[in-house]
Amino acid sequence: MKAIKYFALSVAVILISAQSFAFVPQPTPTVSGSTGVIRMPSADVIPYKNMNFGLDCGPVAFIDKWTLLYKMNIGTFQGMELGCVGANDMVKDQLKDGVYINMKYSLASDNSPYPLLLAIGVENLTSQTLSDVYMVATRYLPNGSRLHFGFVGDFVTSDIVESRFRPLGALGYDSPMFGERIYGLIDMFAGEHVFQLDIGLRWYFSDAVAFNLTGINILSDKNTPIDNYRDPKAVLIGISWINPL
Numbered sequence: 001m002k003a004i005k006y007f008a009l010s011v012a013v014i015l016i017s018a019q020s021f022a023f024v025p026q027p028t029p030t031v032s033g034s035t036g037v038i039r040m041p042s043a044d045v046i047p048y049k050n051m052n053f054g055l056d057c058g059p060v061a062f063i064d065k066w067t068l069l070y071k072m073n074i075g076t077f078q079g080m081e082l083g084c085v086g087a088n089d090m091v092k093d094q095l096k097d098g099v100y101i102n103m104k105y106s107l108a109s110d111n112s113p114y115p116l117l118l119a120i121g122v123e124n125l126t127s128q129t130l131s132d133v134y135m136v137a138t139r140y141l142p143n144g145s146r147l148h149f150g151f152v153g154d155f156v157t158s159d160i161v162e163s164r165f166r167p168l169g170a171l172g173y174d175s176p177m178f179g180e181r182i183y184g185l186i187d188m189f190a191g192e193h194v195f196q197l198d199i200g201l202r203w204y205f206s207d208a209v210a211f212n213l214t215g216i217n218i219l220s221d222k223n224t225p226i227d228n229y230r231d232p233k234a235v236l237i238g239i240s241w242i243n244p245l
């Protein structure tokens with residue numbers, strides 16, 4: 001019941017604040033690297049020869065540690081987005097030695113004013129425990145907002161949970177608030193025992209630079225089992241730089 005109240009309140013705030021605006025933001029990296037909402041990838045794909053960079057950092061709840069995430073994406077050819085994501089090692093307090101690969105491919109293009117897009121992809125391709133696959137759709141709406149929905153399949157593994165594949169439903173929404181360049185963000189994952197809700201704000205300072213403030217897995221507490229969410233609870237501040245070169 002508490003989760004439903006938080007989700008309904010977040011959606012209501014975004015819907016009430018939505019207006020009709022002309023500004024259309026460029027695809028922006030998520031926390032996990034792929035372009036999208038907060039944690040959920042969207043069906044948008046970076047155009048050919050375009051690129052973006054992203055950096056997020058902030059405290060992780062209950063363990064008195066900070067996380068640092070850095071990522072890059074590039075449009076390698078028409079309809080294909082290739083990227084990488086790295087992070088710090090919170091146990092050793094240093095950057096991890098390598099990065100993981102993300103790929104996204106657009107299955108449908110639509111040149112109408114309010115298109116419906118479809119894409120498939122994989123995240124953390126070179127990881128033995130963090131890889132996931134997804135199929136998502138993105139619907140552009142007349143008020144400048146976008147609705148995202150689809151399927152995500154990931155793995156959960158830890159010292160106390162046996163590794164297994166988890167099929168999850170994904171739902172996201174982003175909409176302009178307080179002007180055409182400040183977007184409210186929300187996404188969620190649900191399936192099996194999993195329920196994760198993420199909320200945030202994204203300010204497009206210019207056509208090339210965006211600042212992010214996000215709350216990850218905001219409904220969990222220290223007693224929530226690890227197989228009931230995808231990511232630990234965290235507050236992240238980030239910046240994205242689109243086409244810096």
